[in-house]
Amino acid sequence: MSMSNRLHHLLKHMKYRISIFLVLVLFISCDRNPNHPGWTFFPDMEESQAYETWSENPYMPGGKTMVGPVEGTVATHEHAYGFVKTPEDELRAASLENPVAGDFNKEHSQMLYNRYCLICHGPDGNGQGSLFTSGKYPIPPANFHLERAMDKSDGQLFHNIRAGFGVMGPHGFMMSVEDSWHLVNYIRHLQQNTPVEPE
């Protein structure tokens, strides 16, 4: 066999092998399980490098990504909420009137509740949210079906949401004043329409 003949033979053989290899790769790359994303070659495209809203953050004071407004400042479209997280101020806020009391919007208020409250207070508002039942958050979130919450006025519930209550932190800075009132409506809806769990 001449030199060029041999080379020709070798190349033909390699082409054959390479084709088999490519077909194999094709089959391996396809995953039959649609719930499994398969192999990730460039995870940067899949996992955000930015800090998520609720994630820990070593660069921020307090270690949280989401921080409240600078003390003493108010968003341009809001007015200052002059009450702080004390039982006295809760009583002062008790007479605040709910401007959307007769305007229950289930879809909107449930969206807010699911976004900000569900994880602790649970779908029925009995304090059995997944963060608590998972054991990651040791303090029992309030059960809205108990007397303490049932007996509160809309203004008091509004105050608890905006300024916080006991160990629960303030949530007012995360949303508009009106949305806090919509959440009060949603708590009322839960109190009237979801089963009361035994203690």
Ligand code: HEC
């Ligand atoms: C990280 C968990 C957590 C989140 C999130 C949370 N809460 Fe709470 N909430 C608590 C805990 C714990 C208490 C009870 C605090 C205490 O007893 O010191 C509480 C108490 C309350 C109370 C007082 C009820 C009563 O019995 O007097 C209201 C009202 C309330 N939460 C509403 C909300 C709403 C509305 C949201 C969403 C905007 C929310 N909470 C988000 C943990 C949470």
